[in-house]
Amino acid sequence: MLKIGITGGIGVGKTVVCRMFELLGIPVYDSDARAKWVMKNKEALRLELQAAFGKEAYNDDGELNRSHVAGIVFNNPERLAILNNLVHPHVATDFALWAAMHSDKPYVLKEAALMYESGAWKQMDQMIAVYAPLEVRMKRLLLRDKHRTETDIKAIIDKQLQEEEKISRADHVIYNDDQQLLIPQVIKLHEQFLDQVK
Incomplete structure (x- = not known):
């Protein structure tokens, strides 16, 4: 079984991507929850x-x-x-115990914003970075998090590892930039992972 990490800064759309993998039958570990x-x-x-x-x-x-x-x-x-x-x-x-419970699956995903900062990436076989440009993220977050101001959001983003760093360290990148379709990118990766465990 492969352990795949999925990361990206606030507002890139990790949750949406993870839901797509779940619809394909892949268990997702939500690190924050x-x-x-x-x-x-x-x-x-x-x-x-x-x-x-x-x-x-x-x-x-x-x-x-x-x-x-x-x-x-x-x-x-x-x-x-x-x-x-x-x-x-x-x-x-907790993740190791959870992954063991899903050992019948070809792979599992671990979603975490701080995957590199926490060192959790070292537990993973491969890493996915979800990417969206800053202006797209700001627009999404201002719509989603009504209690946060632009200044609040920028403070959170500034504390996270830069997106360029996450992309350079990842094995795969999913672009959630409102320009490229998400579903084909997710399905392509899903098929790649299935091929790797055959």
Whole structure:
């Protein structure tokens, strides 16, 4: 079974691409959703996060106090690195267990915005980068995230690895630029992966 990573910055359309692969019967691991689950449900990680960010890191109901933690890490690269170094190994373990549950499939996808930054790409056999130009991403995000301003979105984009770097490191690129059709690109890759595991 191949493990394929899929990444790209905010607003490139990773979710849409992943849904297309799911329609082809390919399981997709959503790293953001699983990280939230792991932070809530793994007692060892909860204790590590409370030690690093205070008891206030969790609400009384056991949910991560996202605003508290975000307030600490957003403009503090050292504290963000601490958060990532605590969370990413637990997510990597969770992914390995999840992938083992899908060993009957020809390949699985792991979707993560921070695939290179977290080192998660090292677990993958191949990498896909989803690409969209900055102006297209901004337009999408302003429509999708009504609570965010253009300045907010630019701040998030500036903190992510540059798209050119992601493309140069990827084995495959899917262009979601409103110029090229997505479905043929996804099907072509799907067929390539199936050929590789025959």
